[in-house]
Amino acid sequence: MKRTLLVLSTIMSFMSFGQDCSDLFISEYVEGWSNNKALEIYNPTNATIDLSQYMVVRYSNGATSATPEYAVQLSGSIAPYDVYVGVVDKQDPNGTGNEAPVWDSLAIRADGWYSPDYNVNKTWYWNGNDAVVLAKGTPANIVGAQLIDVFGKIGENPGSGTGAGWTADFPYVAAGDTVTADHSMLRKATVLKGEINPTISYFDPLLEYDSIPAVIDIGGQLYGNWSTLGSHTCDCAPLSVDPIKATKLSIFPNPSSGEFFINGANDYSSIDVVNSLGQNVLSITNNSKTLVSFDLGKRRGVYFVKLTDNSGSTVTKRVIVK
Numbered sequence: 001m002k003r004t005l006l007v008l009s010t011i012m013s014f015m016s017f018g019q020d021c022s023d024l025f026i027s028e029y030v031e032g033w034s035n036n037k038a039l040e041i042y043n044p045t046n047a048t049i050d051l052s053q054y055m056v057v058r059y060s061n062g063a064t065s066a067t068p069e070y071a072v073q074l075s076g077s078i079a080p081y082d083v084y085v086g087v088v089d090k091q092d093p094n095g096t097g098n099e100a101p102v103w104d105s106l107a108i109r110a111d112g113w114y115s116p117d118y119n120v121n122k123t124w125y126w127n128g129n130d131a132v133v134l135a136k137g138t139p140a141n142i143v144g145a146q147l148i149d150v151f152g153k154i155g156e157n158p159g160s161g162t163g164a165g166w167t168a169d170f171p172y173v174a175a176g177d178t179v180t181a182d183h184s185m186l187r188k189a190t191v192l193k194g195e196i197n198p199t200i201s202y203f204d205p206l207l208e209y210d211s212i213p214a215v216i217d218i219g220g221q222l223y224g225n226w227s228t229l230g231s232h233t234c235d236c237a238p239l240s241v242d243p244i245k246a247t248k249l250s251i252f253p254n255p256s257s258g259e260f261f262i263n264g265a266n267d268y269s270s271i272d273v274v275n276s277l278g279q280n281v282l283s284i285t286n287n288s289k290t291l292v293s294f295d296l297g298k299r300r301g302v303y304f305v306k307l308t309d310n311s312g313s314t315v316t317k318r319v320i321v322k
Contacts (some may be wrong), residue, residue: 020192021045021192023044023136024043024044024193025044025146025304026040026132026194027041027083027186027232028040028140028184028185028208029040029132030106030184030185031126031182031184031185032103032106035088035090035098035101035125036084036090037084038088038109038110038226038229039124040084040086040230041054041074041078041085041134042078042082042187042232042234043078043083044081044192044193044234044236044237045236046081048079049250051075051079052074052076053137054074054133054134054135054137054148055073055074055134055137055139055145058125058130059155060122060126060130061157061160062128062156063154064155067098068299069121069123069141070122072115072121072123072124073138073192075105076140078110078154083228083231084111085109085112085230087107087109087114087124088114088124090116097131102207103224105224106229107307109229109230124158127167128166128178128180129157129164129166129180130152131149131150131155131285133150134149134194135147141318147194147196148194149195150194150196150197150198151195152164152203153202153203153248160260164176166179166205167205179205179211181208182214183211183214184212184213184225184226184229184270185209185210185223186188186211186318187209189233189234190235192235195217210255212302213300216300219316225302233316233318240269248267249264249307250263250317254320256296256320256321257309257321258298259293259294260297261291261292261294262292263290264290264306266287267305268308268315270283270285270286271306271308272308273282273294273303273319275299275301275302281293281299282296299321300321301320301321303319303320305317305318305319
C-alpha cells in the first residue's frame, strides 16, 4: 500500500541547514523536448561527496505530497568543485512516443541514468511546472530527510499542458514569458548554497538562475543547447589564476542582447569567444586594452569567453545572449 509522504503540513519538519559552499546544490536543470531531462548537481566543497546519501524528489503539477515512486536514490560520487549529471534513462534508439530516446548530445554528458520505467518510478520525468528537490536521506523517510535544495515551489502549479512553467513574472500570475519549460536553467556563479526554505512565498526563477532555450536552431538544424552540462562556474571554487587579476576582471552586461564588454582585459594577451558547439566565433590577439567589446549580434545562446595571459594561464567566463 502506498504511503503519502511529505504533505505540506509536515514539510517544516524537514531538517534544514545551509552554509555557503558547505553542501551540494543543483547547478543546472534541463527540461528539453521529449525525454531530454537532466539535472546537474555541484559539489562546492574541497572533499569528494558520496551521492548514495542523497535523493531527488519530484512534486508533480503543484502536488503538496510525494509517494516513493516520485523519489529516487542517487549513486556515484562527486569530486571537489565538480559536477554530476543525472539523465532520464531512455536509451533505446528505436523507442517512440513516451519511450523516445534521449538525444545523443545529451546522452554523452550523463554520469548516471534514472527512472527507466515510468510505471515504476516517475522521478526524472519533470516538466517546467514541477518542483524538484535534492535531499539527504532515503525515499522511505522523506519527512526525516535533510533538505539540501529546491527548484521551483512545492505546492504551486504554474499552468498545465505542453510548455507550461514558471514565468519571468513573479509571484506567479499566469502571464509573461515561460522560462522553465523547454529551457535549461543555469545556476548563477554567485549562488553558494541551495534553497532550503520549502515554503518560500514565491519562486523567482531568474533570481538565482539564467534561462536558455533547451534547443537552438542553427541554419534550420536543431541542436540540444546543453553544452554547459558537465561543468559549473561557482564562486566557491578556488581561483585558478592570479586572484588580483581575477578580481579586476568583469564582463557586462550578462545576460546580454548581443554586445558585451570585458573590463580588466589588459592582463590577458588573447581572448576567444566560443559558442555552445565548441566553435571559435570571435578572437582578439596581442590584446593590450583594459576595456574590450564584442558584438555577437542576435545570435542567441550560451558563449564562453576564454582569456589567456602571457604565462599561459587561462580563465573562462560564461556569457548568455538573449
